[in-house]
Amino acid sequence: MTRDSIAVLGAGAWGVALANVAAQGRTRVPLWAHDAAHVAALEQHRENRRHLPGLPLACAVTPTADLACIRGAEIVLAVVPAQAMRDVARAARPHLADGAAFVICAKGIERDRRRFMSEVVAEELPQAKPAVLSGPSFAADVCKGLPTAVTLAAQEESLAQRLCEALSTKTFRPYRSTDLLGVEIGGAAKNVFAIAAGMASGRELGASAQAALIARSFAELTRLGRALGARSETLMGLSGLGDLVLTCGSAQSRNFAFGQRLGRGAAAKDASGGKLTEGAFTAHVLVEMAKAAGVEMPIAEAVDDILAARLSVDAAIDALLMRPLKAES
Numbered sequence: 133m134t135r136d137s138i139a140v141l142g143a144g145a146w147g148v149a150l151a152n153v154a155a156q157g158r159t160r161v162p163l164w165a166h167d168a169a170h171v172a173a174l175e176q177h178r179e180n181r182r183h184l185p186g187l188p189l190a191c192a193v194t195p196t197a198d199l200a201c202i203r204g205a206e207i208v209l210a211v212v213p214a215q216a217m218r219d220v221a222r223a224a225r226p227h228l229a230d231g232a233a234f235v236i237c238a239k240g241i242e243r244d245r246r247r248f249m250s251e252v253v254a255e256e257l258p259q260a261k262p263a264v265l266s267g268p269s270f271a272a273d274v275c276k277g278l279p280t281a282v283t284l285a286a287q288e289e290s291l292a293q294r295l296c297e298a299l300s301t302k303t304f305r306p307y308r309s310t311d312l313l314g315v316e317i318g319g320a321a322k323n324v325f326a327i328a329a330g331m332a333s334g335r336e337l338g339a340s341a342q343a344a345l346i347a348r349s350f351a352e353l354t355r356l357g358r359a360l361g362a363r364s365e366t367l368m369g370l371s372g373l374g375d376l377v378l379t380c381g382s383a384q385s386r387n388f389a390f391g392q393r394l395g396r397g398a399a400a401k402d403a404s405g406g407k408l409t410e411g412a413f414t415a416h417v418l419v420e421m422a423k424a425a426g427v428e429m430p431i432a433e434a435v436d437d438i439l440a441a442r443l444s445v446d447a448a449i450d451a452l453l454m455r456p457l458k459a460e461s
């Protein structure tokens with residue numbers, strides 16, 4: 133049986149990790165990067181020294197700066213930062229085959245137009261079948277072949293199943309879903325909550341506070357997800373609770389590490405360490421969406437207020453602790 137052909141857009145840490153997954157059982161996996169110098173470096177070193185040092189590209193992975201590399205691909209994995217997804221999807225439009233699966237692997241919400249990634253793809257790539265891959269999965273873990281499970285959602289269950297088959301390996305295990313929005317909400321929101329968890333760690337608030345923050349973050353995520361039509365089992369699954377627990381509990385997460393630096397007193401503009409922190413881009417639009425849906429998200433709001441310098445970390449902690457006592461929900 134021939135396997136579906138796969139091309140990957142975006143050659144950062146996650147793009148490389150997923151290209152290596154796709155390379156298993158395939159002889160050629162194009163890996164597109166927007167920067168020709170980056171492509172030359174990938175070809176020369178056979179690794180991404182900036183974003184994923186020490187973890188080599190699989191032999192079948194072919195770096196290229198030519199977007200036409202997606203021509204003929206049955207599955208395209210879109211692994212660029214969320215705020216770049218629209219431009220990349222638009223540029224991909226003339227090259228993408230009719231009916232190809234366009235799998236969103238970014239975790240975030242478009243700030244300017246307040247759109248989920250699946251909405252961006254629907255607007256820019258009418259010929260594509262959108263899908264979403266998300267869940268607890270650090271790129272380095274996946275590249276090292278450590279066991280990982282994710283959710284892979286498409287509108288048609290048969291497509292979700294086909295995508296799971298195309299991407300599963302001995303150690304990378306996708307579970308299928310048809311709840312695209314639920315998967316997207318979990319992936320986008322957990323990055324914002326990971327910043328909050330990192331701040332608590334940076335302020336040394338203790339393990340009890342850390343657990344409370346994760347549980348109350350999950351309550352916020354669930355409230356918003358339900359209001360927007362996500363399914364409970366999705367929110368409680370790998371892409372919701374699973375990724376929230378991973379990202380809020382590990383300094384391996386860039387969002388958590390960013391929050392930790394904020395908690396230790398760094399200014400927001402200096403706290404990323406030069407790394408992509410999707411939660412910082414998503415916090416405000418997430419809060420706006422919650423307000424529009426009439427959903428309370430005090431932890432997400434605190435993160436947004438701190439990032440916009442409307443509130444200090446200590447004032448945000450005090451404000452959260454002084455909220456009126458209420459029933460747990």
Ligand SMILES: NC(=O)C1=CN([C@@H]2O[C@H](COP(=O)(O)OP(=O)(O)OC[C@H]3O[C@@H](n4cnc5c(N)ncnc54)[C@H](OP(=O)(O)O)[C@@H]3O)[C@@H](O)[C@H]2O)C=CC1
Binds near residue numbers: 146167211239272
């Ligand atoms: N890393 C991980 O473990 C995981 C990441 N993700 C998600 O995957 C997405 C990508 O993250 P990740 O790969 O880790 O990030 P990285 O920062 O490692 O890589 C991002 C890549 O995208 C490139 N890029 C930046 N702007 C554009 C643009 N306008 N057009 C095309 N390419 C661009 C960057 O190039 P340059 O270096 O030139 O800026 C870089 O190669 C994020 O949404 C993240 O949340 C999801 C699961 C796991």
Ligand SMILES: O=C(CO)COP(=O)(O)O
Binds near residue numbers: 239267268326379388
């Ligand atoms: O999404 C991730 C793990 O599932 C990666 O998290 P960070 O972007 O915070 O590093």
